[in-house]
Amino acid sequence: MHSTSISVTPLDSAPFGAKVTLPEYAKNDPANLTDEDFETLFNGVHKHLVVVIPNQAELSPKSQYLITKRFDPSIPEPKEVEGAGSGAGYGHGKEFRHEQSVLKKDGTTVKSQPQVQILGQGKFGADEPGNENGEDISLTHPSHTTFHHTPLTEQQIKEENRTRFYRWHIDSALYDLSPPVVTTLLGIKVPPTTQKQTIVYEDSPNQETKLELTRGATCFTSGALAFKGLSPEDQKFALSTTVEYAPHPYIFISPAGATNDGLTMVSEDKEFSFDKLPEWESSKVKKLPMVWTNPVTKEHHLQLHGCCLYKLHTTNDDGSVTTLDLKDARNKAHELMRPAIEPEKVLAHAWSEGDLVIFYNIGVWHSVTGEFKGINKDGKDERRLMHQCNIASAVDPKTIQ
Numbered sequence: 001m002h003s004t005s006i007s008v009t010p011l012d013s014a015p016f017g018a019k020v021t022l023p024e025y026a027k028n029d030p031a032n033l034t035d036e037d038f039e040t041l042f043n044g045v046h047k048h049l050v051v052v053i054p055n056q057a058e059l060s061p062k063s064q065y066l067i068t069k070r071f072d073p074s075i076p077e078p079k080e081v082e083g084a085g086s087g088a089g090y091g092h093g094k095e096f097r098h099e100q101s102v103l104k105k106d107g108t109t110v111k112s113q114p115q116v117q118i119l120g121q122g123k124f125g126a127d128e129p130g131n132e133n134g135e136d137i138s139l140t141h142p143s144h145t146t147f148h149h150t151p152l153t154e155q156q157i158k159e160e161n162r163t164r165f166y167r168w169h170i171d172s173a174l175y176d177l178s179p180p181v182v183t184t185l186l187g188i189k190v191p192p193t194t195q196k197q198t199i200v201y202e203d204s205p206n207q208e209t210k211l212e213l214t215r216g217a218t219c220f221t222s223g224a225l226a227f228k229g230l231s232p233e234d235q236k237f238a239l240s241t242t243v244e245y246a247p248h249p250y251i252f253i254s255p256a257g258a259t260n261d262g263l264t265m266v267s268e269d270k271e272f273s274f275d276k277l278p279e280w281e282s283s284k285v286k287k288l289p290m291v292w293t294n295p296v297t298k299e300h301h302l303q304l305h306g307c308c309l310y311k312l313h314t315t316n317d318d319g320s321v322t323t324l325d326l327k328d329a330r331n332k333a334h335e336l337m338r339p340a341i342e343p344e345k346v347l348a349h350a351w352s353e354g355d356l357v358i359f360y361n362i363g364v365w366h367s368v369t370g371e372f373k374g375i376n377k378d379g380k381d382e383r384r385l386m387h388q389c390n391i392a393s394a395v396d397p398k399t400i401q
């Protein structure tokens, strides 16, 4: 059924999220929305946090860029001199694919639209849908096995069909640049939704708590529900705390391993010392409030990146400041964040080909899941190709008291 205006329908039996149907005049391209219908989409994304527009497999990188950018009027127009492939305007800076960064292998850039990244798993020929670059590309799906301190065994992955939350995060460079307001993620080639994997909550009594999801599901949790679930003392703590991130945080943490739930890092003093990092300046180190207020719903969202944080600074009632250093800061972050990833609070998006997911990046945390390597019956890797776009904001998110 085609309609003359956009519709936003909350998802059934999910903690949050909505499905969007485009109006007929848009000709299946969300970049064509009128200002009025875009406002409905803008409000829907802020209210439901994750929205899905189906049947977008043909969406061009240019339209994806335009719709992403439209959510944040602070984004400057790209300068003509910026060369394609420079990554200019993307949510991460020039250290994004640094040799030692934990993000290095996460994708490649669309040459004609460098704000759009190609992510996935497997080799794709120059003529395959979604490979815009006119040459063969090879993609590697991030697997927890290269990031977690103590990964699942091969038997747990291949025979018990288990996976983990790879890394709960907000898309952001967390150095110099401000977090992007939204991220758009387009599934162009995805595995069949009949393939399931299981996440076992390894810290639950008898490991009884489990989440079953489609292979490669992208998981989201609401920062607003996370804040609401805190005790009054913890809400006060969160509202009075500034999170300081490490300089070049994805390089800083690269020698360390993450906790089994992907929420933070195991503290073993393995991080790079600051003098071993690429050049950095203290004015570019990110210090962000722990609570970011949603401008549409006015709700507070608990928003921190547990893997990349360095210190927590809390202002006390008398105006003095208490600082938690790396290990204690991670422990505190974990304590605050852990309840929000219980299965009933997680939206595990099962990808269908053509899904365009738009999520309010500064109001949710999300995580990759799924093991793709050597898991098919013939021992071959599963294949997947996605387009991702997010653009650093010109302003930091803030708490509105």
Ligand SMILES: [Fe+2]
Residues within 6 Å of the ligand: 169, 170, 171, 366
């Ligand atoms: Fe992400």
